[in-house]
Amino acid sequence: METNFRFTRFTAPIQTAGHCLLFLLRMLAGLRPALAQVQSILQQVYLIGARSLVIIMICGFFVGMVLSLQAINALEQFGASDQVSLLVGKSLFRELGPVLTALLFAGRAGTAITAEIGLMRATSQIDAMELMAIDPVQRVALPRFMAGLISVPLLTAMFNALAILGAVAFSIGVQGLDPGIFWSKLQTGVYFGKDFMGGIWKSLVFGGIVSLIAVFFGYTAKPTGAGVGTATTNTVVLSSVLVLIFDFIMTSFLT
Amino acid sequence: MLETAQQAGRNPGVGTSAAPIIRIRNLVFRRGRNTILDGINMDIPRGAIVALMGPSGAGKTTLLQLIAGQLRPDEGSIEINGTNVSTLSDRELYRFRRNIGVLLQNGALFTDLTVFENIATPVREHTDLPEALIRRLIMTKLNSVGLGGTEDLMPHELSGGMARRVALARAVVLDPLIMLYDEPTTGLDPIAVSTVRTLMRETNDALGLTSLIVTHDVVQVSQLADYCYIIASARIAGEGPPGELAHSKDPGIDQFVNGKVEGPIAFHYTSADRQWSLLG
Numbered sequence: 001m002e003t004n005f006r007f008t009r010f011t012a013p014i015q016t017a018g019h020c021l022l023f024l025l026r027m028l029a030g031l032r033p034a035l036a037q038v039q040s041i042l043q044q045v046y047l048i049g050a051r052s053l054v055i056i057m058i059c060g061f062f063v064g065m066v067l068s069l070q071a072i073n074a075l076e077q078f079g080a081s082d083q084v085s086l087l088v089g090k091s092l093f094r095e096l097g098p099v100l101t102a103l104l105f106a107g108r109a110g111t112a113i114t115a116e117i118g119l120m121r122a123t124s125q126i127d128a129m130e131l132m133a134i135d136p137v138q139r140v141a142l143p144r145f146m147a148g149l150i151s152v153p154l155l156t157a158m159f160n161a162l163a164i165l166g167a168v169a170f171s172i173g174v175q176g177l178d179p180g181i182f183w184s185k186l187q188t189g190v191y192f193g194k195d196f197m198g199g200i201w202k203s204l205v206f207g208g209i210v211s212l213i214a215v216f217f218g219y220t221a222k223p224t225g226a227g228v229g230t231a232t233t234n235t236v237v238l239s240s241v242l243v244l245i246f247d248f249i250m251t252s253f254l255t
Numbered sequence: 256m257l258e259t260a261q262q263a264g265r266n267p268g269v270g271t272s273a274a275p276i277i278r279i280r281n282l283v284f285r286r287g288r289n290t291i292l293d294g295i296n297m298d299i300p301r302g303a304i305v306a307l308m309g310p311s312g313a314g315k316t317t318l319l320q321l322i323a324g325q326l327r328p329d330e331g332s333i334e335i336n337g338t339n340v341s342t343l344s345d346r347e348l349y350r351f352r353r354n355i356g357v358l359l360q361n362g363a364l365f366t367d368l369t370v371f372e373n374i375a376t377p378v379r380e381h382t383d384l385p386e387a388l389i390r391r392l393i394m395t396k397l398n399s400v401g402l403g404g405t406e407d408l409m410p411h412e413l414s415g416g417m418a419r420r421v422a423l424a425r426a427v428v429l430d431p432l433i434m435l436y437d438e439p440t441t442g443l444d445p446i447a448v449s450t451v452r453t454l455m456r457e458t459n460d461a462l463g464l465t466s467l468i469v470t471h472d473v474v475q476v477s478q479l480a481d482y483c484y485i486i487a488s489a490r491i492a493g494e495g496p497p498g499e500l501a502h503s504k505d506p507g508i509d510q511f512v513n514g515k516v517e518g519p520i521a522f523h524y525t526s527a528d529r530q531w532s533l534l535g
Contacts, residue, residue: 128363131323132377133352
């Protein structure tokens with residue numbers, strides 16, 4: 001009995017991962033170039049993407065400010081504070097932008113997706129769809145997953161833009177750095193393809209991870225208040241951990 | 256046009272000449288080591304309103320889920336209109352479910368859609384009707400449940416009874432062959448109960464449906480159902496027209512119908528796995 005319990009504890013996460021991948025395949029199998037599906041995805045892009053914009057922009061701005069503050073403090077010791085835009089740009093586009101956006105998205109939209117689908121399960125709306133011969137995976141999960149996949153890279157780009165603006169506000173507005181040097185270093189030292197797009201590709205993967213976990217945990221939540229609460233917590237915890245793990249893996253291969 | 260039991264002027268229960276639209280044979284369903292349903296046999300004739308009664312946890316809703324194909328039986332067969340639903344593939348089952356309307360316990364309206372969109376959802380999903388025709392169809396169904404003018408309301412703006420009536424309109428919008436009701440009047444006030452009950456009878460007769468109702472409400476069954484099955488301890492404990500069951504000498508049926516504490520239906524939960532003891 002004890003051995004069986006230990007064995008189950010070991011195999012349960014693998015089993016869940018397998019179910020999650022099958023769930024992903026089931027969603028993708030339902031992708032059609034149908035107008036109704038496109039409309040549904042765009043509606044979710046607005047609900048979970050556009051509505052996350054404010055928090056992403058505010059956080060981006062302050063991350064840019066604090067990053068330039070720390071960078072200037074460190075670089076000043078070597079008389080290289082004019083390199084701040086290079087440091088901010090590289091670290092932001094490659095790492096901080098995609099990772100922080102994904103973590104914020106998991107907290108803001110991922111939880112909302114899980115809670116919404118979990119509540120639909122708890123109030124028998126998912127059952128009602130199945131009984132009306134409407135596939136809830138295609139109807140509920142797929143549009144939210146695709147919307148997350150589309151939204152996170154766009155939100156990352158917006159996060160990056162606002163972070164640069166924050167860096168400009170601090171470095172030029174507060175520290176009095178020369179604007180010409182700031183922009184020229186950024187333009188010559190930070191590459192669009194390698195740095196900016198490298199981060200955007202990462203964010204596409206992060207968007208997929210967070211959205212898949214959010215819809216899967218919502219769909220498989222126990223139909224109780226506690227069940228939905230647990231699923232929501234699991235979404236944030238697991239998607240945050242996986243984003244950081246995948247960030248390391250992708251960075252290892254991309255650089 | 257299907258001939259309903261009442262129109263035919265006969266008792267639609269077991270033993271009539273009407274061919275059963277739902278035929279269940281030797282149905283067994285288990286959850287883990289617990290046997291939820293054991294050797295269930297039922298024949299539900301076309302046009303009848305049949306009630307499934309029994310104590311909580313007896314397996315009534317499970318039986319409804321088996322009939323709707325949400326669960327698969329471990330043994331036995333469920334035939335609806337000649338099709339064995341327990342052997343259908345998922346795709347075939349989805350297609351087949353268009354013949355079944357289900358009213359769930361709380362109505363299960365989609366909370367992010369208006370009343371109109373709630374009812375229109377199955378129509379848009381399964382037909383290519385033009386928008387004008389869909390609108391006319393939805394308004395007809397809404398009027399038939401007495402809720403004309405509520406099409407732009409959201410589900411949270413409806414009372415419990417109204418939500419149940421909208422759910423009924425949604426369930427019958429594609430003119431199903433059979434209607435399954437899972438405790439359709441639970442939690443409603445007496446007026447709403449009467450309204451929903453009347454609508455269920457009218458809908459059944461007007462559309463030529465066959466209705467299967469899971470309920471605890473003995474009064475409702477006596478006023479609405481043509482035939483009744485009582486499920487207890489995973490088996491059919493009794494069956495017959497509600498009038499006959501009310502005067503049954505069977506101790507189990509008598510206990511349930513008359514709400515007696517003492518009787519063969521146990522008060523204590525019995526677990527298959529372990530003995531419960533106050534002494535630890």
